[in-house]
Amino acid sequence: xxxxxxxxxxxxxxxxxxxxxxxxxxxxxxxxxxxxxxxxxxxxxxxxxxxxxxxxxxxxxxxxxxxxxxxxxxxxxxxxxxxxxxxxxxxxxxxxxxxxxxxxxxxxxxxxxxxxxxxxxxxxxxxxxxxxxxxxxxxxxxxxxxxxxxxxxxxxxxxxxxxxxxxxxxxxxxxxxxxxxxxxxxxxxxxxxxxxxxxxxxxxxxxxxxxxxxxxxxxxxxxxxxxxxxxxxxxxxxxxxxxxxxxxxxxxxxxxxxxxxxxxxxxxxxxxxxxxxxxxxxxxxxxxxxxxxxxxxxxxxxxxxxxxxxxxxxxxxxxxxxxxxxxxxxxxxxxxxxxxxxxxxxxxxx
Amino acid sequence: xxxxxxxxxxxxxxxxxxxxxxxxxxxxxxxxxxxxxxxxxxxxxxxxxxxxxxxxxxxxxxxxxxxxxxxxxxxxxxxxxxxxxxxxxxxxxxxxxxxxxxxxxxxxxxxxxxxxxxxxxxxxxxxxxxxxxxxxxxxxxxxxxxxxxxxxxxxxxxxxxxxxxxxxxxxxxxxxxxxxxxxxxxxxxxxxxxxxxxxxxxxxxxxxxxxxxxxxxxxxxxxxxxxxxxxxxxxxxxxxxxxxxxxxxxxxxxxxxxxxxxxxxxxxxxxxxxxxxxxxxxxxxxxxxxxxxxxxxxxxxxxxxxxxxxxxxxxxxxxxxxxxxxxxxxxxxxxxxxxxxxxxxxxxxxxxxxxxxxxxxxxxxxxxxxxxxxx
Numbered sequence: 001x002x003x004x005x006x007x008x009x010x011x012x013x014x015x016x017x018x019x020x021x022x023x024x025x026x027x028x029x030x031x032x033x034x035x036x037x038x039x040x041x042x043x044x045x046x047x048x049x050x051x052x053x054x055x056x057x058x059x060x061x062x063x064x065x066x067x068x069x070x071x072x073x074x075x076x077x078x079x080x081x082x083x084x085x086x087x088x089x090x091x092x093x094x095x096x097x098x099x100x101x102x103x104x105x106x107x108x109x110x111x112x113x114x115x116x117x118x119x120x121x122x123x124x125x126x127x128x129x130x131x132x133x134x135x136x137x138x139x140x141x142x143x144x145x146x147x148x149x150x151x152x153x154x155x156x157x158x159x160x161x162x163x164x165x166x167x168x169x170x171x172x173x174x175x176x177x178x179x180x181x182x183x184x185x186x187x188x189x190x191x192x193x194x195x196x197x198x199x200x201x202x203x204x205x206x207x208x209x210x211x212x213x214x215x216x217x218x219x220x221x222x223x224x225x226x227x228x229x230x231x232x233x234x235x236x237x238x239x240x241x242x243x244x245x246x247x248x249x250x251x252x253x254x255x256x257x258x259x260x261x262x263x264x265x266x267x268x269x270x271x272x273x274x275x276x277x278x279x280x281x282x283x284x285x286x287x288x289x290x291x292x293x294x295x296x297x298x299x300x301x302x303x304x305x306x307x308x309x310x311x312x313x314x315x316x317x318x319x320x321x322x323x324x325x326x327x328x329x330x331x332x333x334x335x336x337x338x339x340x341x342x343x344x345x346x347x348x349x350x
Numbered sequence: 351x352x353x354x355x356x357x358x359x360x361x362x363x364x365x366x367x368x369x370x371x372x373x374x375x376x377x378x379x380x381x382x383x384x385x386x387x388x389x390x391x392x393x394x395x396x397x398x399x400x401x402x403x404x405x406x407x408x409x410x411x412x413x414x415x416x417x418x419x420x421x422x423x424x425x426x427x428x429x430x431x432x433x434x435x436x437x438x439x440x441x442x443x444x445x446x447x448x449x450x451x452x453x454x455x456x457x458x459x460x461x462x463x464x465x466x467x468x469x470x471x472x473x474x475x476x477x478x479x480x481x482x483x484x485x486x487x488x489x490x491x492x493x494x495x496x497x498x499x500x501x502x503x504x505x506x507x508x509x510x511x512x513x514x515x516x517x518x519x520x521x522x523x524x525x526x527x528x529x530x531x532x533x534x535x536x537x538x539x540x541x542x543x544x545x546x547x548x549x550x551x552x553x554x555x556x557x558x559x560x561x562x563x564x565x566x567x568x569x570x571x572x573x574x575x576x577x578x579x580x581x582x583x584x585x586x587x588x589x590x591x592x593x594x595x596x597x598x599x600x601x602x603x604x605x606x607x608x609x610x611x612x613x614x615x616x617x618x619x620x621x622x623x624x625x626x627x628x629x630x631x632x633x634x635x636x637x638x639x640x641x642x643x644x645x646x647x648x649x650x651x652x653x654x655x656x657x658x659x660x661x662x663x664x665x666x667x668x669x670x671x672x673x674x675x676x677x678x679x680x681x682x683x684x685x686x687x688x689x690x691x692x693x694x695x696x697x698x699x700x701x702x703x704x705x706x707x708x709x710x711x712x713x714x715x716x717x718x719x720x721x722x723x724x725x
Contacts, residue, residue, distance in 0.1 A: 250657065
């Protein structure tokens with residue numbers, strides 16, 4: 001490793017150590033983290049635990065870290081504007097800041113400031129928590145949030161500041177053909193877990209499934225997925241939805257019930273449309289399964305929105321999908337929320 | 351009779367009952383007719399049957415009729431009849447986003463009866479002659495806009511001129527170049543010369559476009575002229591408050607603000623609500639809500655409901671509007687909107703559209719998805 005990379009690599013270590021200690025359920029820091037995160041995220045206790053265990057990248061491989069360092073531009077000062085709800089995302093975002101600069105200033109989400117503070121308390125000399133960011137020419141700003149937030153940030157930015165904006169998106173599951181029984185069980189289980197994480201509030205969270213197969217199989221898949229989500233909810237209950245999320249959930253439920261089949265999936269729903277009609281359900285553990293005659297047309301209108309794809313099918317189709325969705329991350333089912341620690345999870349060109 | 355014939359017969363019977371009701375000639379109560387139509391739709395609309403089954407309550411009172419979400423029009427066909435029987439298909443304007451929905455009508459006579467009755471009560475103030483023009487693009491053939499269709503109806507029925515052809519281009523004051531200011535001036539002059547007032551039918555965004563593009567010009571409309579203002583902005587122009595827009599319209603045209611009458615309608619409905627502000631109108635004679643309060647016609651009822659439980663809210667509380675419209679015989683008797691409303695003494699106060707779940711973190715909000723699809 002080059003000397004400069006070694007120095008940048010060293011800046012990450014206190015942060016990684018802080019994350020590791022937060023993941024330990026029995027440590028005082030780990031216990032404190034769980035108490036605070038349950039209060040701030042609205043996730044259930046089991047939901048917080050599952051997210052920490054599955055998605056907090058406390059022990060990335062050296063290959064991943066090297067990739068992250070090589071992909072991150074160096075800057076005078078790195079500013080990091082965090083979003084809410086996928087609380088572990090603060091860890092990766094701050095790591096990218098540290099890969100860029102020794103001087104990292106972080107503004108946590110006002111709605112969910114806890115995880116950034118928890119990380120800072122274990123690595124207080126690595127970065128600063130700020131109430132506001134004031135980037136100057138030559139600085140880089142990594143901003144995470146809704147497209148509207150990014151638009152407002154970009155408008156207010158002084159000239160000479162490089163903005164790395166990572167906005168809204170969705171995860172998508174794609175099935176081609178009918179997998180055999182063991183594979184189907186694995187896919188359904190993995191997709192349900194991907195959906196349950198963060199109660200589906202992340203940009204990697206799957207929201208819809210495209211099935212290129214028979215209508216009968218597609219419908220059965222939707223029903224089975226709903227059953228798996230219901231079963232998983234017994235282990236990892238859904239947390240609280242805020243009033244607007246709950247209202248959106250109600251509206252989706254009734255529109256979907258009118259338009260096609262609707263299967264109860266714990267406190268969420270899986271909708272199914274045989275006519276290929278596509279929709280993105282609101283967050284809260286809802287998935288829409290759409291039976292499509294071919295993937296190309298369905299994907300073309302969605303491509304700018306897709307951050308992550310889990311795919312089961314032929315190698316040829318996988319290659320086509322990757323060509324069609326060059327900005328999306330491809331992962332296995334059950335790993336959609338665990339992309340390599342090699343840079344921002346959102347790799348779409350903006 | 352086979353099932354389709356039974357459906358057609360029952361549909362015709364219900365249309366006739368609703369038309370009688372709208373003319374004030376019916377002995378039926380609103381609730382009775384609404385429940386009859388709901389039962390009819392449950393029988394012949396699989397989507398509505400599914401919705402009723404999910405709710406699980408018997409259709410024994412109007413509060414128990416589940417509202418069909420506006421989004422359902424985008425996701426599927428909302429009709430008891432097959433496409434081959436469509437007399438008209440009006441496209442939804444995409445308030446909530448992408449993939450325009452369709453409101454299919456098997457017959458338009460009920461639409462005609464209820465739209466004219468409500469429009470006449472709210473927009474006409476006496477027996478003086480009226481000329482009718484629309485600040486809208488020409489009606490397509492076949493018409494795809496329910497608003498355009500209603501405007502054409504008003505031209506046909508309310509305009510005093512013997513040759514009141516609603517397809518005449520001079521009646522439609524927007525083209526590819528924008529607002530046809532000179533055509534509006536000409537329409538105003540023609541009305542004045544004929545001793546008539548002008549009824550200008552317009553959307554809010556068209557009015558803002560007109561006001562922004564008039565270059566200081568003013569146009570005093572003939573005495574007793576009325577502007578019917580409908581709809582929101584849908585991101586098409588700058589947004590200004592309703593009072594500010596109303597004051598600007600009144601000032602521009604030299605009319606009283608009471609002569610700027612708000613209309614509330616949507617493609618998913620057959621019927622419309624109006625403000626009861628026009629002095630001398632039938633609506634103002636019986637209602638006194640003022641601007642911002644919309645009066646339900648007797649054949650339509652707004653039920654403010656909780657946005658999560660969909661249960662009716664307490665009187666005077668804010669809820670989202672479930673609209674029970676007897677005119678929707680062949681589509682959806684109850685429409686569940688996302689419009690926030692409150693029932694007041696004078697009618698229904700509109701409080702704007704409930705926000706969709708806002709983007710939290712980097713998760714894509716449904717409305718962002720819909721917007722991205724180009725609605």
